[in-house]
Amino acid sequence: MSQPTPLPSPPTSPPRSPLSEKAPTTPAAMAEVATATIAVPLLPLRETIISPVGDILIRLLTPTHTLHYKTSASVLITTSKIFSAMLSPTSPFSEARRFNNSPYSSTEPFVLKLHDDDPVALCILLKSLHNHPSVPQSLTFKQLVKMAVVVDKYDCSHATRMYGERWMKAWISKAEIPGYEEWLFVAWVWGVEKIFGKLFGKAVMEVCVQRVGGERKGGGVFGEFVPEAVLKAILNHRAQLLNHIKLVFTALFNRYQPSSTSSQSPLQCAATPPDARCDAITFFSVYRKLSELNLLPWNTIEDLDGFTVNELVGWVLNATPASNVWGGGTKMLSLEKHGKECNPLEKLAAQVKTAIVAGGGSKEREVWEFRVREDDCSWEDIVKEFGIMWQS
Incomplete structure (x- = not known):
């Protein structure tokens, strides 16, 4: 069953590369197929008992398999907001x-x-939600990412936090x-x-x-999965x-522009x-x-879409010493004393660093607080659920 339409669209599982229709002929190719077969064995087409007294039979449909997991509806409803939306009596x-x-039958449970x-x-997710004894103690990083995908999709990070850690x-x-x-x-x-952070x-x-498709998306450093709220916060922070x-560079150029009262700029x-x-x-x-750097003209933030902040300021923050920067030109004009004193890069670098700190703000904190706000609960909050005075 597809996720209910009113709920946010969760990330999907990583796409799998289709198998080649042509059989391998070289020893190297045959070894690669053999290794892949050992690493990813064919899953048995049978029912996996997660809960012996389960009343839900989850039927997972994939391009190559149909798998069954017998689970408990009460567990799914209390541990996952998505499963709760699918099964809760109030949904x-x-x-x-x-x-x-539907009438419950131990021989014919409800199929989801x-x-x-x-x-x-x-x-593994279903086993962890049911506190099943056979949950892996460790995972490879790729497996960890796959687990994060399904945990996020079914919104049950709180119920799997112990395993996630x-x-x-x-x-x-x-x-x-x-x-x-x-x-x-x-994270x-x-x-x-x-x-x-x-x-x-x-x-x-x-x-x-x-x-x-006409929309501005993040690129360059992300993995396959980035929550929409996180991406929006990152792009907003980048724009800030x-x-x-931009104010730093604008101020630099303005210092060399003629003033409104004079046709000549001050030296x-x-x-x-x-x-x-x-x-x-x-x-x-x-x-x-x-x-x-193709940074001119610089009229709007969109003009810098193809650049990272590091690329924009890197040439300033990592500038070569002043004597090397200005050496040829100053000698040609006999301005030997003007190298270090007049080179604006050191001052510009300091101003850029200050701008980065000033523009840093706490966007990651803001998006993080948005993420965890609903999970924050205290002893006193539980006491209030009883509706009576309770000694704490």
Whole structure:
């Protein structure tokens, strides 16, 4: 059965590559197929008993398999908001009404159809929700991501938190390493705030914007799964940073522009006496660099969609020493004393760093608080449920 329409669309399981129709002929290709067969054995087409007294038979339909999992409706309803919407007596959806109006039979339990989930991940999820003894103690990182997908899809991170912490433990040290970008999604699902905050900030600096079907989407550093709320917060944070940085560059250019009361711009050269040729070299050098980066004209944030924040400010923050930057031009114009004093890059770099801090804000904290607000519950909150005074 498909997820009810009024609920947010959850991420789907990772797509599987279709098998080649042509049989392998080389020894290397045959070995690769043999290895793949050993690593991913064919699943038995039989019923898996998750709960011996279950009243729900989940029928998972995949392109190659039909699998059955016998489960308990009461467990699913109390541990998953999605299953609750599908089965709860108070749910307005037709599937829930059909279940609650159907007679229970131990030989013919109610059939609930699901589609396209990873069969093993769904089986482990159902076992963990039922506190089944045969739940894996450890997972590979790819398996961990698959578990995060189904946990997020059926909205049951709170019920699987104990298992999630166990599975994540072996991979925490890899969170900021290239190749493990899905850690942002994993941390979001199971509430690892410290890792989420670090990866959120990293994504803001490294994400660029891609246009897909007329919509602006994040690209460059993400794994396959990024919650919509997280993506929106990252792109908003990126735009805020770029606006702060733009003010820094605008202020730099304005210093070399003629004032409203004079046709000549005030000299910025720090040498004594100041030399207008120094200003010309300084202004042209910065302008030329921005032109080389295709950053001019810079009218709106959308003009920078193809750039990351790191790419935009990297040439400033990692600039070569002043003597090397200005060496050729200053010698040609006999402005040997104007190198370090008049080079704006050091000051510009400091201003960019300040702008990054100022534009940083607490967007990751805001989106995180949005994520965990409904899960926050205290002893006193439980006491209030009784409606009587209770000694705590």
